Amino acid sequence: MNSLTTGAIIGAIGLVLFLTGMPIAFALGLTAIISILLFLDPDEFELFGKLLFDSTNDFGLLAIPLFVLMGNLFGGSAASRQLFAAGEAWLNRIRGGLGMSSVLACAVFAALTGSSPATAAAIGRVAVPEMQARGYSARVAAGAIAAGGTLGILIPPSVTLILYGIAAEVSIGQLFAAGIVPGILVTILFVVWIFIAVSAEARSSQREARAPVAAGQASAGPSDTGVQGGYVTPEYTWGERFRALLRTFPFLALIVAILGVLYAGIATPSEAAAVGVVLVFVLIALVYRQLKGRQFLRVLLETTNQSTMILLITAFSAVIATVLSFLSVPQELAMLVTELEVNRWLVMLVINILLLVMGLFLPPVSIIVMVTPVLLPLIVGLGFDPIWFGIIMTLNMEMGLITPPVGLNLYVLKGIAPDVPIKEILVGALPYVVVLAVGIVLLSVFPSLVTWLPGLLF
Amino acid sequence: GCGGGDGGGDAAASGDCESTTLRLSHQWPAATGEEGSDFRAELAQRFADKVAEQTDDQVEVKIFPNSSLVKSTEQYDAMQQGSVDLSVFPLDYASGRHPDFSITLMPAMVRNHEEAQAWQDAEIGKRLEKVMEENGSKVLTWVWNAGAVGTKGQPVVSPGDVKPGMTMRAAGSYVERMLEDAGAGISSLPSNEIYTAMQTGVLDAAVTSTGSFASYNLQEQVKSFTSPTENTFWFMFEPLIISTEAFDGLCKQQQDTLTSVGQELQDFAYSASEEDDQRVAKVFSDAGVEVVTMDDAAFDEWRQLARKQWNAFASSAPNGKELLDLAKQASGK
Amino acid sequence: MRLLKYLLSFRWANALSEVAGYLSGLALVMATVAMVHGVLSRYLFGQPTVWQTEVSIYLLIFVTFVGAAYGLKHHAHVGVDLLVGRLRVRNRLVVRIVTSLLVLLVVVAVIWTSFDTWWEAVEGDYRSPTALRAPLSVVYAILPLGMLLVAFQLMAFIVDGLRTLLSSRSETEHAALLGQGNAELASAIEVASSDMDTAVDAAGTAATPPAEPLPADERHGRS
Ligand code: NA
Numbered sequence A: 001m002n003s004l005t006t007g008a009i010i011g012a013i014g015l016v017l018f019l020t021g022m023p024i025a026f027a028l029g030l031t032a033i034i035s036i037l038l039f040l041d042p043d044e045f046e047l048f049g050k051l052l053f054d055s056t057n058d059f060g061l062l063a064i065p066l067f068v069l070m071g072n073l074f075g076g077s078a079a080s081r082q083l084f085a086a087g088e089a090w091l092n093r094i095r096g097g098l099g100m101s102s103v104l105a106c107a108v109f110a111a112l113t114g115s116s117p118a119t120a121a122a123i124g125r126v127a128v129p130e131m132q133a134r135g136y137s138a139r140v141a142a143g144a145i146a147a148g149g150t151l152g153i154l155i156p157p158s159v160t161l162i163l164y165g166i167a168a169e170v171s172i173g174q175l176f177a178a179g180i181v182p183g184i185l186v187t188i189l190f191v192v193w194i195f196i197a198v199s200a201e202a203r204s205s206q207r208e209a210r211a212p213v214a215a216g217q218a219s220a221g222p223s224d225t226g227v228q229g230g231y232v233t234p235e236y237t238w239g240e241r242f243r244a245l246l247r248t249f250p251f252l253a254l255i256v257a258i259l260g261v262l263y264a265g266i267a268t269p270s271e272a273a274a275v276g277v278v279l280v281f282v283l284i285a286l287v288y289r290q291l292k293g294r295q296f297l298r299v300l301l302e303t304t305n306q307s308t309m310i311l312l313i314t315a316f317s318a319v320i321a322t323v324l325s326f327l328s329v330p331q332e333l334a335m336l337v338t339e340l341e342v343n344r345w346l347v348m349l350v351i352n353i354l355l356l357v358m359g360l361f362l363p364p365v366s367i368i369v370m371v372t373p374v375l376l377p378l379i380v381g382l383g384f385d386p387i388w389f390g391i392i393m394t395l396n397m398e399m400g401l402i403t404p405p406v407g408l409n410l411y412v413l414k415g416i417a418p419d420v421p422i423k424e425i426l427v428g429a430l431p432y433v434v435v436l437a438v439g440i441v442l443l444s445v446f447p448s449l450v451t452w453l454p455g456l457l458f
Numbered sequence B: 001g002c003g004g005g006d007g008g009g010d011a012a013a014s015g016d017c018e019s020t021t022l023r024l025s026h027q028w029p030a031a032t033g034e035e036g037s038d039f040r041a042e043l044a045q046r047f048a049d050k051v052a053e054q055t056d057d058q059v060e061v062k063i064f065p066n067s068s069l070v071k072s073t074e075q076y077d078a079m080q081q082g083s084v085d086l087s088v089f090p091l092d093y094a095s096g097r098h099p100d101f102s103i104t105l106m107p108a109m110v111r112n113h114e115e116a117q118a119w120q121d122a123e124i125g126k127r128l129e130k131v132m133e134e135n136g137s138k139v140l141t142w143v144w145n146a147g148a149v150g151t152k153g154q155p156v157v158s159p160g161d162v163k164p165g166m167t168m169r170a171a172g173s174y175v176e177r178m179l180e181d182a183g184a185g186i187s188s189l190p191s192n193e194i195y196t197a198m199q200t201g202v203l204d205a206a207v208t209s210t211g212s213f214a215s216y217n218l219q220e221q222v223k224s225f226t227s228p229t230e231n232t233f234w235f236m237f238e239p240l241i242i243s244t245e246a247f248d249g250l251c252k253q254q255q256d257t258l259t260s261v262g263q264e265l266q267d268f269a270y271s272a273s274e275e276d277d278q279r280v281a282k283v284f285s286d287a288g289v290e291v292v293t294m295d296d297a298a299f300d301e302w303r304q305l306a307r308k309q310w311n312a313f314a315s316s317a318p319n320g321k322e323l324l325d326l327a328k329q330a331s332g333k
Numbered sequence C: 001m002r003l004l005k006y007l008l009s010f011r012w013a014n015a016l017s018e019v020a021g022y023l024s025g026l027a028l029v030m031a032t033v034a035m036v037h038g039v040l041s042r043y044l045f046g047q048p049t050v051w052q053t054e055v056s057i058y059l060l061i062f063v064t065f066v067g068a069a070y071g072l073k074h075h076a077h078v079g080v081d082l083l084v085g086r087l088r089v090r091n092r093l094v095v096r097i098v099t100s101l102l103v104l105l106v107v108v109a110v111i112w113t114s115f116d117t118w119w120e121a122v123e124g125d126y127r128s129p130t131a132l133r134a135p136l137s138v139v140y141a142i143l144p145l146g147m148l149l150v151a152f153q154l155m156a157f158i159v160d161g162l163r164t165l166l167s168s169r170s171e172t173e174h175a176a177l178l179g180q181g182n183a184e185l186a187s188a189i190e191v192a193s194s195d196m197d198t199a200v201d202a203a204g205t206a207a208t209p210p211a212e213p214l215p216a217d218e219r220h221g222r223s
């Protein structure tokens, strides 16, 4: 049988097993077992346990639980509230300023955690009620947070970039550096879209200004409130603005410290994650006294849950990747596509569409670990930079986080704003899929946006 | 069938020759046939081509480069288990399971290619092949790799050049311990992180094969390079091997073909490794790196320091004492 | 007889999974401390950092495989609920029982093959090929041990699911198996809400199953 046919059959088996609702990790494991029994010597089965162990026996993977732990420590602190308040104090004069400060707070929080749902949840819990109280429509509020949260995996640290780096054997430090400029670019694109969406809404509706209920609840305490363009807009003095900014200083300093540890040559990404955990712990538990023993225990247990989920998927994916490699599937795929001699950008377009389709149903972690080993020979063979592709893939994964039926960030929104109908969340979030696509096009036209910073640092 | 290792056994050796596919795994980028292509990958490719040619495609050797099948350090396990049949394998990687194999990466034991190549016909060579066969593998082509020292500062030529607190990355546990004795801090990083680690200053120096120095473009990072063209304390045995299980599964005629092809490539393996050292030294000096060599006096200092590790090996590995004595004999000391 | 019945109910596995979770949390702390110790001793004192990295990796492997039982109990292992979520409660439970049996099959396969690897390492006194020379008999035990705990937890789910299925219709929705969730987002919400004054109803996404089995000590009294 042709390698690619075999590969397609294995893919079909996996799909059927996914749809039974089995945990993805074990569905992958069962796919591997069936494939070994069908297409390889039953002898190879002995390797099963060994491969599973070896795939987790990895220096780079160590960073994942530690960055997750760091993000969880932050998630329970006042960081999100203060970041959001500071953004709001400075942007209150601009149309859509509150929505913009939500996205900016997400971007900063993304620099403190490796996960997108964590970012959306941390900022969303503060920002969504506040936006709604100030007259933002549910769809604009929910969309800004669902999309803003996706920055969690683009702006370093990033769980998915770590997994990509290991699968593609490229430096995780370089990948992190490569995510910074695109992260800023996507943040700007999101802010621009909020301005457009809010302007359009303001024009089309003759909304009554709502009473300033709880307007100052989460913010830095505005000295006055007014109504502007249908929205409740608190006024801030310059003193209030600087105080709000000052309160975020410890968190900004931490970001700088962790990036410094990484790029000044003190530690590897995994070690930087551990240093980050300790710094965050010291800041939150000892300086802010916001962490009690029980909470810390809960953070540890939740980190265990998230880590075992991610790493078990990674481990079983590695077994599948090996089985496919035994069957020469990635090699044959690369050869076939290269021999077609079509324009490589056409291939890139097809790859992105495939990733987008997978992203409808699967979380980013599983897609990255399953697809990277298969696609990498092809990507390199076509002359694309694997670091650049890692960032393109991350933007694509961000789309998957906000597309139904399975979009982790949509679920987060449903969790933190139960009163908002899921339809409103969807309508608010879907334009950002287009915005992210624009981001992919921009990074394809100007690849130096990705490669410039890693080139400068390394 | 597939895999080649199953069934058959000795019976196959006398019976009819069947078509078979053997899997060869290695950790280097696929051979390109061009200048700068890793010679170990090139060796694997030539082996596969010649075997196909001489058996009229009856024996197909399928190459899995770049550790695409299993992790580089797990290749020996995979061979024992039957998933991989052949490998160009740094034997010391399996020393956790077979401590005797550490003799092939003993610090300051082999000083140059001449000494390394002498092993094959010396007593140590025979004994080593026997130890390997007892542990499930057979050498088809002998491959030795010389290692260099690259640093971000002053060159490391003798143990005294290791500054206290200098962070080094080496391969091989006995080499690492010797460098610790010289005052270095050891960082165990995967080889694909060496470049970044040097860039960020996590590493001050690295010891690895000259081929790896070039393929990871470390000339862009290091200021000095101690080329092994005169002496070096790091010599690693990375032979082309076949698992005894896979070998026994072949018929006599196929076995003879594999053995003879391995021997035909022997000269290539030796000379390519030597030429590689020259080539890489040139790449580094062309890039403006200070390229130095290690004179006999400096090498003797390393050897003095290494004796502690030699003795540790002799007392801990099953055949340690015997292998050590034979290795010393081969190097004439 | 009562003891046998208790053993066969696999309820004790719930407590074992909790212990596995707490031990994994401890392993996370230990890995953090070991790595920071490594950074400090290398950067400040120029000491070698051979053991810190390697030990941390083993601790991480512990979190992955031993923590898996805790994750399973708390429905951390995300699945695609697209079709199953549309089924009626009773049918959904039947599907969950069947898929749990399939998962058990995978887990037994892992235990079987990894036990072999472990036993080889014990018999051969294998060591890691690093300067640490860590005994692989200890390291390789993590995978079969963790998967054994996962198998116990699965049995607890399956027995509980079958029992609810056979009992009255009204209890069906309380089967522990139906508490399907998604760890990443459920805990994201949970952690984010931990300092907030307002309690948020994260129903449908929370990791906690609708009817959490009673803690072990209370259960003794009941039976
Ligand atoms: Na991030």
Ligand code: NA
Pocket: A359, A360, A361, A362, A399, A400, A401, A402, A403, A404, A405, A406, A407, A408
């Ligand atoms: Na989706």
